[in-house]
Amino acid sequence: MSFSVFSSTYYAYAVDDKWYVGEGAKQDTYVTYRIQDLDTNNGAPFDMTIYFQKQDESGDWIAPVFVVDQGKVFPGTLKLGSLDMSVLATGSNITTEIMPYINGYKDSLQWLSAYVPKPGQSLTAASWGKIASIGGSEIKPSGTEKITAKAGTFDTTKIIYHKSIDNTIWVANEFPFPIKAQTYADVTTGQPPVQYAFELLATGTGEPPARSNVVEIPKPPLEQRTARGTYFVDLDWSPADIQPGKSVSFQISFFDSDHAAVRDVSYDFKVTDSHGNVLEDLMDRFAASSPDTQTVSFSDKNAGPVTVDVNMNAVGSRDPGPFVESAQFNIVAAPEFPASAIFIGTAILVGTVFVITRFARVGLAKLSDA
Numbered sequence: 001m002s003f004s005v006f007s008s009t010y011y012a013y014a015v016d017d018k019w020y021v022g023e024g025a026k027q028d029t030y031v032t033y034r035i036q037d038l039d040t041n042n043g044a045p046f047d048m049t050i051y052f053q054k055q056d057e058s059g060d061w062i063a064p065v066f067v068v069d070q071g072k073v074f075p076g077t078l079k080l081g082s083l084d085m086s087v088l089a090t091g092s093n094i095t096t097e098i099m100p101y102i103n104g105y106k107d108s109l110q111w112l113s114a115y116v117p118k119p120g121q122s123l124t125a126a127s128w129g130k131i132a133s134i135g136g137s138e139i140k141p142s143g144t145e146k147i148t149a150k151a152g153t154f155d156t157t158k159i160i161y162h163k164s165i166d167n168t169i170w171v172a173n174e175f176p177f178p179i180k181a182q183t184y185a186d187v188t189t190g191q192p193p194v195q196y197a198f199e200l201l202a203t204g205t206g207e208p209p210a211r212s213n214v215v216e217i218p219k220p221p222l223e224q225r226t227a228r229g230t231y232f233v234d235l236d237w238s239p240a241d242i243q244p245g246k247s248v249s250f251q252i253s254f255f256d257s258d259h260a261a262v263r264d265v266s267y268d269f270k271v272t273d274s275h276g277n278v279l280e281d282l283m284d285r286f287a288a289s290s291p292d293t294q295t296v297s298f299s300d301k302n303a304g305p306v307t308v309d310v311n312m313n314a315v316g317s318r319d320p321g322p323f324v325e326s327a328q329f330n331i332v333a334a335p336e337f338p339a340s341a342i343f344i345g346t347a348i349l350v351g352t353v354f355v356i357t358r359f360a361r362v363g364l365a366k367l368s369d370a
Helices: 006-011 099-107 364-369
Strands: 029-037 046-052 061-069 072-080 087-093 129-131 137-149 152-163 165-171 180-184 194-205 214-219 222-225 231-238 247-256 265-273 278-287 292-297 304-315 325-333 353-358
Touching: 029 099, 046 099, 061 099, 072 099, 087 099, 137 194, 214 325, 222 325, 231 304, 231 325, 247 265, 247 304, 265 292, 278 292
Parallel strands: 214 353
Antiparallel strands: 029 046, 029 194, 046 061, 061 072, 072 087, 129 137, 137 152, 152 165, 165 180, 180 194, 222 231, 231 247, 247 292, 265 278, 265 304, 304 325
16 A cells, blocks of 8 residues: 555544544644645645644644645644634634645544544444435545555545435545545536545655745646636737736636627626736726637736736626626736846845746646646
8 A cells, every 4th residue: 555654543442443634643643635626726726734733631633734725835724623623713813824724624624524533433334324415415425445545555435415416425434524525516507617626645644844935837728717607718828938028818718607709798807917007907898709818918017927907898689687607816926036046045135946837727637636
């Protein structure tokens, strides 16, 4: 079994077939997951590392945590309840920046705790209960499966519930969180989007490796799902490497929730640099079909991170009313420091480096291909 350093730690104490969220957590160990949640980060994946530093007198875990999202690192400290790994307000240090990701943790890694808090349920039970919010679908163990994640190969039990499509969570006995999950939102028509999905990337003993901020330079195309999940917006551009002093052609495409192209879209298009300078602010553009093109000029003053906002005002004759369907893209107009200035600049730049990364479109492949 290719399992990581946790195999001897966890399986040495596996004495029954019961499991609950938090089972097997050991002091001075950590886990790292890639998480995708429909209601977090516009559905884009992020990495979360949880370090089980110590337990307090009540048995609750003091757990430093950090999230890495597109190269940015957001640290915090969680106090996790010993019964179900819920985040306790007293004792946690959660900043505004990391709060959305903590909500993503609750909706994904901790989701099963509603059915299996301590002392847990049997991994061979006929049922773990019913999910009232999706019409009473039963959630239950459904056999064993050896799976491979980034962290290694694991003997797991499949936990499945069905609503239009099978939703699967893979649990390893004596491991504090599921190893992997692939679940879908409850929709009445069309292809359901991912509700949440995650995969164990790494486990280990001792403090997790320190992470520094990394300025990632994404390559086109990028895709975002609007906050209400009604549409997808794709952003492409050329040239792919945005250089100050040159014009860039942006192509904006619109799709419905089934990924079918939509026509006759009225939209706003705004480009802002990291200093708050507005490079372009176009209102009520009209895209009879996709893609629609807008050209933006970049100057030397605009080098660095750039935000592109696309607001959909109307689609055909449909008025969205008070709700604005929007998507926001983070791109980079060349590094703020030339390559010649950073060859030994790690200490000077406090660990900041530049990495050119191609982002796949947000979706199922994101988790498995990373």
